[in-house]
Amino acid sequence: MDVFFESIQQQFDKNFPFVIYNKPNSDKIIAFLSLDDSLSFNEKLDKKGFVFAPFDGDDFIFFDEQNSEIIKKASFNFDESLTEFIDILPSNNVKTFHINLVEKGVEAIKLNQFSKVVLSRKESVPANQSDFISYFKKLIQTYKSAFCYCFYHPKVGMWLGATPEQLVKINENIISTVALAGTQLFIENQKVTWGDKEKEEQLFVTQFIEESLKPFVKNITKTKPFTAQAGNLLHIKTDVSAEIKSEVMLSDIVLALHPTPALCGLPKKEAKEFIIKNEGYNRKFYSGFLGEINKDFENNEDNKSDIFVNLRCMELEKEIANLFIGGGITKDSVPENEFIETINKSKTIKKILG
Numbered sequence: 040m041d042v043f044f045e046s047i048q049q050q051f052d053k054n055f056p057f058v059i060y061n062k063p064n065s066d067k068i069i070a071f072l073s074l075d076d077s078l079s080f081n082e083k084l085d086k087k088g089f090v091f092a093p094f095d096g097d098d099f100i101f102f103d104e105q106n107s108e109i110i111k112k113a114s115f116n117f118d119e120s121l122t123e124f125i126d127i128l129p130s131n132n133v134k135t136f137h138i139n140l141v142e143k144g145v146e147a148i149k150l151n152q153f154s155k156v157v158l159s160r161k162e163s164v165p166a167n168q169s170d171f172i173s174y175f176k177k178l179i180q181t182y183k184s185a186f187c188y189c190f191y192h193p194k195v196g197m198w199l200g201a202t203p204e205q206l207v208k209i210n211e212n213i214i215s216t217v218a219l220a221g222t223q224l225f226i227e228n229q230k231v232t233w234g235d236k237e238k239e240e241q242l243f244v245t246q247f248i249e250e251s252l253k254p255f256v257k258n259i260t261k262t263k264p265f266t267a268q269a270g271n272l273l274h275i276k277t278d279v280s281a282e283i284k285s286e287v288m289l290s291d292i293v294l295a296l297h298p299t300p301a302l303c304g305l306p307k308k309e310a311k312e313f314i315i316k317n318e319g320y321n322r323k324f325y326s327g328f329l330g331e332i333n334k335d336f337e338n339n340e341d342n343k344s345d346i347f348v349n350l351r352c353m354e355l356e357k358e359i360a361n362l363f364i365g366g367g368i369t370k371d372s373v374p375e376n377e378f379i380e381t382i383n384k385s386k387t388i389k390k391i392l393g
C-alpha cells in the first residue's frame with residue numbers, strides 16, 4: 040500500500056476521524072485526518088474545512104482545517120478488479136412496503152398536501168468494513184465524474200458514496216448549482232426520450248432553486264434541461280448560476296436550498312414531514328450534504344466552496360452495507376416503476392461491493 044493509504048489505514052486503526060475524497064474529473068485525492076477523536080460541528084458554515092451534514096437537523100459535522108492534517112495524493116491509477124456482486128433481490132415484504140409508501144405519496148399529492156415528494160428505502164447487503172480502502176478506490180476508478188468520498192468518525196460511523204449531484208459551488212461571488220431529477224437506465228446507442236412525469240419533476244426542482252436563490256443573488260442564468268449520465272443511469276439536468284449579493288453568507292444559500300426537491304419534495308416542509316412520518320427508517324446522512332467549505336483544498340484558494348448532495352451512498356458497518364435509494368414521486372408516478380428505479384439506483388454502490 041502507498042504512503043497515502045497507509046496514513047488513512049493508521050488513522051482508522053487508531054479510531055480517529057477522517058474523510059477522503061476525489062472531486063469530479065480530478066486526479067487528486069484529498070484527506071482530512073483529525074488530530075483527535077472529538078466530534079465537531081459548524082452549523083454556521085463559517086469556517087474553512089469539510090462539512091458532513093445529515094438530511095434533517097443542523098448537526099453539521101465538521102473537519103476544521105485547524106484541527107486536521109490535510110494530505111493529498113496526486114494522480115492515481117488503480118487497478119482494482121470489479122467482480123460481479125451477487126445481487127439478491129429485495130424480499131416481497133420490502134417491495135410491498137415501498138409500493139405502499141409510493142401509493143401513499145401519490146394519494147397525498149392528489150389531496151394537494153404537496154406536489155412532489157422523494158421517497159426512499161434502506162437496503163442492507165453483506166460487505167466488509169475492513170475493505171473500505173478497496174471500496175473507495177473502486178468508487179473513484181468507476182465514477183470519475185462523481186464526487187467520491189469515504190467518511191469515518193468513531194462516534195458516527197463510516198459512509199461512502201459517489202454522488203452525481205452538486206448542491207452548490209461557490210467561487211468568490213459566483214454561485215453555480217444544478218437541478219437534477221428524472222431517471223432512466225443508460226442503454227448504449229439508444230436514443231434518449233423523456234416522459235412528461237420526468238420533465239415535470241425536474242422542472243419543479245429548477246423552479247424551486249430559482250425561487251430559493253432569488254433573495255440572495257442577482258442575474259440568474261440557466262441552461263436548457265439536458266441529459267446527463269451518472270454511472271448506469273441518465274438524469275435530466277439544468278445548470279443554474281448567479282451572482283451572490285454582498286453580505287450574503289454561505290449558510291443563507293445552503294439552508295435555502297437544502298434539502299432540495301430532488302431529495303425531499305415541494306413544498307419542503309410538508310414533504311419532509313411526510314418522509315419522516317412514513318418512510319419507516321432514519322435517513323441519517325443520506326440526502327444530506329457534504330464537501331469543502333470556504334476554501335478549495337485542492338488548489339489552496341480561499342472564498343470557494345464545493346458542496347454535494349449525499350446520494351448513491353452507503354453506511355458501512357462491520358459486515359453490512361446499508362444502501363440508501365430513493366426517487367421523486369409526482370401525481371403521475373407508477374409505484375411498481377418507482378420500486379424498479381430504486382433497484383437500478385442501488386447498482387451504483389453494489390457494483391463496487393463485488
Ligand SMILES: C=C(O[C@@H]1C=C(C(=O)O)C=C[C@H]1O)C(=O)O
Pocket residue numbers: 157159204219220221222274301302350351363364365366367368384
Ligand atoms: C433520491 C435519489 O436521486 C435523486 C432523484 C432522482 C429522481 O427521482 O429521478 C434523480 C436524481 C437525484 O436527484 C437517489 O438516488 O436516492
